Amino acid sequence: MSTGEELLRTHGLxxxxxxxxxxxxxxxxxxxxxxxxxxxxxTRLDSVSTQAVYDVLGALSRAGLARRIEPAGSPARFEARVGDNHHHIVCRGCGEIADIDCATGEPPCLTPDTTHGFAVDEAEVTFWGLCPACQSRREADTSA
Structure with a gap:
């Protein structure tokens, strides 16, 4: 049995x-x-609809096998890195996204001043800036 099959079965899928x-x-x-x-x-299967991919991504996300992230102004994105409360940095120029490890080492990485009775188990932080390639392009544009 492949690891993918084991993961799906272990998570009830x-x-x-x-x-x-x-x-x-x-x-x-x-x-x-x-x-x-x-x-x-x-490229792996003969045919699969976009709706089927949405459905699979939803099932994987609900099962904890995929993480959905939605940076402001960007469509939803999905990744397999789950369960570690990491954060993301997004390039304002090209939209590239990279992972940033949790600053405190255990979730949640931030402590809110009030929880309003919620049991907080995760904090989602998005850092914004320019990736090295976009920085180089900006420098080239300003020096031209």
């Missing part, structure tokens, strides 16, 4: 070819939009 393919795509890394996940899955 049926093993299907689309689920295995999406899980494999996410496990390869990155912060992928649904269309990119679908494009990559289609």
């Amino acid at each position: 049926r093993v299907t070819r689309p689920r295995l393919a999406v899980l494999d795509v996410l496990t390869a890394g990155g912060h992928l939009e649904v269309d990119e996940v679908a494009r990559r899955v289609r």
Whole structure:
């Protein structure tokens, strides 16, 4: 049995070819939009609809096998890195996203001044800036 099959079964999900393919795509890394996940899955399977990919990503997210992130002004993205309360840094120029490890080492990374009765188990932080490539382009544009 493959690791993907074990993961799906362990998390109470049926093993299907689309689920295995999406899980494999996410496990390869990155912060992928649904269309990119679908494009990559289609190279592995004969046919799969975008709606099927949305459904699989939803099931994987609910099961804790995928994480959905939504930086402001960007479509939802998905990644396989879950359960560690890491954060993200987003380039304002090109939209590239990179992981930032939790500053305190255990979730949540921030302590709110009030919880309003909630049991806080995660803090989501998004850092913004310019990636090295966009910094270089900006420097080239201003010196020209």
